[in-house]
Amino acid sequence: MLSIKNLKVSIHNKKILNGLNLEVKAGEVHAIMGPNGTGKSTLASVIAGRDIFEVTEGSITYQGKNLLDIAPEIRSREGIFLGFQYPVEIPGVSITNFMKTAVNEHRKYKGLEPLTASQFLALMEEKKKLVELQTTLTNRSVNEGFSGGEKKKNEIFQMAMLEPTLAILDETDSGLDIDALRIVANGVNKLRTKNNAFIIITHYQRLLDYIIPDFVHVLFEGKIVKTGGKELALELEEKGYDWIKKELEEKASV
Amino acid sequence: MKELDNNKIIEEVTNSEYKWGFVTNVENDAAPKGLTEDTIRFISAKKGEPEFLLDFRLKAYRHWLTMKEPTWAHIHYPPIDYQEIIFYSAPKKKEENKDLNEVDPELLKTFEKLGISLEEQKMLTGVAVDAVMDSISVTTTFKETLADKGIIFCSFSEAVREHPDLIKKYLGSVVPYTDNYFAALNSAVFSDGSFCYIPKGVRCPIELSTYFRINAANTGQFERTLIIADDDSYVSYMEGCTAPMRDENQLHAAIVEIIALENAEVKYSTVQNWYPGNKEGKGGIYNFVTKRGMCKGNHSKISWTQVETGSAITWKYPSVVLKGDFSVGEFYSVAVTNNYQQADTGSKMFHLGKNTKSTIISKGISAGKSNNSYRGLVKTGRNASNSRNYSQCDSLLLGDKCGAHTFPYIEVSNKSSIVEHEATTSKISDEQLFYCKQRGIDTESAIGLIVNGYAKEVLNKLPMEFAVEAQKLLAISLEGSVG
Numbered sequence: 001m002l003s004i005k006n007l008k009v010s011i012h013n014k015k016i017l018n019g020l021n022l023e024v025k026a027g028e029v030h031a032i033m034g035p036n037g038t039g040k041s042t043l044a045s046v047i048a049g050r051d052i053f054e055v056t057e058g059s060i061t062y063q064g065k066n067l068l069d070i071a072p073e074i075r076s077r078e079g080i081f082l083g084f085q086y087p088v089e090i091p092g093v094s095i096t097n098f099m100k101t102a103v104n105e106h107r108k109y110k111g112l113e114p115l116t117a118s119q120f121l122a123l124m125e126e127k128k129k130l131v132e133l134q135t136t137l138t139n140r141s142v143n144e145g146f147s148g149g150e151k152k153k154n155e156i157f158q159m160a161m162l163e164p165t166l167a168i169l170d171e172t173d174s175g176l177d178i179d180a181l182r183i184v185a186n187g188v189n190k191l192r193t194k195n196n197a198f199i200i201i202t203h204y205q206r207l208l209d210y211i212i213p214d215f216v217h218v219l220f221e222g223k224i225v226k227t228g229g230k231e232l233a234l235e236l237e238e239k240g241y242d243w244i245k246k247e248l249e250e251k252a253s254v
Numbered sequence: 255m256k257e258l259d260n261n262k263i264i265e266e267v268t269n270s271e272y273k274w275g276f277v278t279n280v281e282n283d284a285a286p287k288g289l290t291e292d293t294i295r296f297i298s299a300k301k302g303e304p305e306f307l308l309d310f311r312l313k314a315y316r317h318w319l320t321m322k323e324p325t326w327a328h329i330h331y332p333p334i335d336y337q338e339i340i341f342y343s344a345p346k347k348k349e350e351n352k353d354l355n356e357v358d359p360e361l362l363k364t365f366e367k368l369g370i371s372l373e374e375q376k377m378l379t380g381v382a383v384d385a386v387m388d389s390i391s392v393t394t395t396f397k398e399t400l401a402d403k404g405i406i407f408c409s410f411s412e413a414v415r416e417h418p419d420l421i422k423k424y425l426g427s428v429v430p431y432t433d434n435y436f437a438a439l440n441s442a443v444f445s446d447g448s449f450c451y452i453p454k455g456v457r458c459p460i461e462l463s464t465y466f467r468i469n470a471a472n473t474g475q476f477e478r479t480l481i482i483a484d485d486d487s488y489v490s491y492m493e494g495c496t497a498p499m500r501d502e503n504q505l506h507a508a509i510v511e512i513i514a515l516e517n518a519e520v521k522y523s524t525v526q527n528w529y530p531g532n533k534e535g536k537g538g539i540y541n542f543v544t545k546r547g548m549c550k551g552n553h554s555k556i557s558w559t560q561v562e563t564g565s566a567i568t569w570k571y572p573s574v575v576l577k578g579d580f581s582v583g584e585f586y587s588v589a590v591t592n593n594y595q596q597a598d599t600g601s602k603m604f605h606l607g608k609n610t611k612s613t614i615i616s617k618g619i620s621a622g623k624s625n626n627s628y629r630g631l632v633k634t635g636r637n638a639s640n641s642r643n644y645s646q647c648d649s650l651l652l653g654d655k656c657g658a659h660t661f662p663y664i665e666v667s668n669k670s671s672i673v674e675h676e677a678t679t680s681k682i683s684d685e686q687l688f689y690c691k692q693r694g695i696d697t698e699s700a701i702g703l704i705v706n707g708y709a710k711e712v713l714n715k716l717p718m719e720f721a722v723e724a725q726k727l728l729a730i731s732l733e734g735s736v737g
Contacts, residue, residue: 048692052684076694084692088685092707101703102693109694141707158693 001026001197002047002166007058009039009046009222016042018222019058024166027194031208031233032201034219035241040201041085043219044170047199048082049075062166076102077109079165079196083155083172090142095154096124098142099161106162127160131187148175156187163191168199173207185210205237218244285342291315294442297342301411301445304418307425314431314441321435327598328627328659329567331503331540339474339505341443396460405489406451407462410478413449420451424482428511428548428575436507436542436569440476444509447477452487452518461717463492474505481511483518485551490521490717503531503566507542516551516578521559523716525724528564530731535594535623538566545572546602549581549610557584558601559715561724563731566595571629573602576610576641583612586712588724590705590731591624591656600630600647600661605638605671614645617709620656621732627659634671641671649679650708652701652732702729 002024009017016039024030032040046053047060049072060067067075090098103123104114115123124138131153143151152172159167169188173181188198188211200211208216208230216232217224218241226232226244285296294315298308323334400407406417414421431441448464464479483489506528514520531538547556558572574583585601603612612632620626632643649658660677682704690700706713706725713721
């Protein structure tokens with residue numbers, strides 16, 4: 001589904017990703033871990049099409065297409081979803097209105113009629129339940145005055161509404177209490193099918209207690225330096241990242 | 255698709271075409287160019303006016319000659335040659351149209367094209383329309399329905415004939431001809447407009463609306479609206495305007511006067527969409543308008559709501575004189591400027607009575623190379639004890655070539671008044687746009703969404719029929735200013 005080859009990315013001439021490779025197939029859940037400042041969020045942004053980053057080398061192929069040629073809104077309509085680490089506020093625009101616009105843009109792209117108001121509200125009610133979202137939240141302006149937990153739940157709610165093929169969750173778990181974490185994880189688990197895939201960026205192993213990943217990758221200095229199963233996350237939790245750094249140094253000196 | 259350059263984006267949102275710029279081919283009955291006492295006598299005679307009105311006009315004209323065009327506003331334009339303007343132009347044939355069968359079908363078609371149906375059975379239920387083309391009122395709908403309740407809603411000319419006593423009593427009572435340069439000019443040459451009287455205790459059951467259309471070339475439009483709400487009455491009034499696209503600038507200098515007596519309420523809504531000129535700033539309407547309401551009776555209320563997207567230059571400050579105790583004045587405004595448009599607009603609230611209250615919510619949106627200024631005055635008199643004002647002026651900038659300015663003036667003459675002023679300036683951020691795009695919403699729709707969200711507080715105040723139109727208009731006038 002997604003194939004990233006030798007991806008090199010910089011911002012203001014500062015290299016962030018430095019030859020990253022990643023293969024994601026339908027039905028898989030990939031966790032990406034790693035110390036701060038190694039390029040995890042950059043990777044998520046580049047896949048979603050944020051233009052402040054410059055791709056200097058390498059390729060990203062999504063469902064056989066060159067993703068780098070596609071505008072961000074088209075990537076979204078093609079099924080790529082990014083759950084933001086810091087969702088932005090849009091004053092005066094209600095979540096209902098925002099999502100109605102988004103859902104209907106997606107439908108138009110697929111050649112479908114827009115949903116009627118009642119169809120849309122029914123869909124929204126169904127998805128709200130899925131992520132245990134407070135019913136009144138959707139009347140409020142997008143992210144305005146939301147608590148950290150509300151913002152993240154709102155991201156998962158939007159993901160549920162748009163039913164993406166590839167969802168990237170950028171530190172969706174940070175700042176969440178245990179209950180919110182469980183709700184977010186449940187939401188993801190309910191949306192998991194054999195046809196879609198998730199990339200979950202996280203600092204903590206605890207999210208992966210709820211969402212069991214197929215692969216755990218360690219991103220370090222702009223590259224994926226280690227890949228393993230879910231037990232790798234446990235090992236990282238226990239030992240930190242120093243042993244990986246050491247391993248890398250040893251390899252380099254050999 | 256590189257969109258690093260937000261400015262480029264914004265340049266593009268300003269690229270859509272004005273959709274109301276067509277010209278109707280009707281013969282005009284016009285005064286010769288220029289302005290002299292003879293022009294005024296010509297207009298007055300054309301309309302068969304009583305002596306007192308001609309006097310009023312001539313006094314205004316003589317006063318106007320002693321005045322200088324104001325230069326304090328934050329706007330720039332070449333000097334206007336008042337001798338090059340045609341001050342009276344009317345679609346030929348019938349002076350006054352008694353019913354639709356007598357109206358030139360070309361005119362009906364024009365208004366049909368503008369989305370204003372003048373045939374009552376086809377109309378939106380609940381809106382009565384007075385249609386004004388160039389200098390005269392074309393027709394007024396729903397007149398009889400209104401007459402049943404004792405409501406008078408007709409063209410200004412008709413009111414002069416049928417209700418001269420009301421005109422004599424109230425004309426110039428809120429905006430005297432000495433008020434300002436453009437008010438004096440209007441008082442001298444005004445041609446037509448709407449008149450409305452709501453009798454005691456009557457709630458007007460439908461929205462009243464005037465639709466102004468400038469059609470003829472080289473013509474100034476000088477209409478005059480007078481609304482009187484008697485004790486315990488209520489009316490909601492809407493005004494819409496468009497003009498053809500012409501390369502030369504056209505002058506529009508109108509006056510609106512509102513009088514609210516004891517316990518009466520008047521809501522006045524405007525969607526102003528005069529031709530703003532082309533992308534290079536050529537052509538467009540100069541909109542120099544004086545709008546003022548007088549809360550004459552105790553517990554009366556006047557609110558102005560305006561969505562301004564048009565005109566090359568806008569110069570207007572809808573105001574309320576809060577004379578009655580416990581009276582309330584409100585001003586809600588969204589002003590959009592794009593390309594080379596200039597707007598210097600805001601409100602004035604004069605607190606004279608005790609316990610009077612006013613609210614000003616102004617939302618400016620600037621794009622392209624435009625300039626958007628808020629200018630407001632809040633004045634509380636010595637006797638206006640316990641009066642309150644709250645003003646909020648927000649500016650939203652699209653791009654880095656436009657300007658937003660705020661000029662608030664506050665004069666407080668008593669110790670128990672409370673006056674608050676808040677102002678913010680913001681931009682549509684790259685983060686917001688990217689967030690929308692990531693959800694599948696393209697830049698143009700995203701801007702429409704964000705701008706409408708920003709203006710929501712004001713749009714919510716508009717009557718239903720207008721709110722939808724205003725929302726679309728906001729999106730259209732910024733189309734292309736972001737790519």
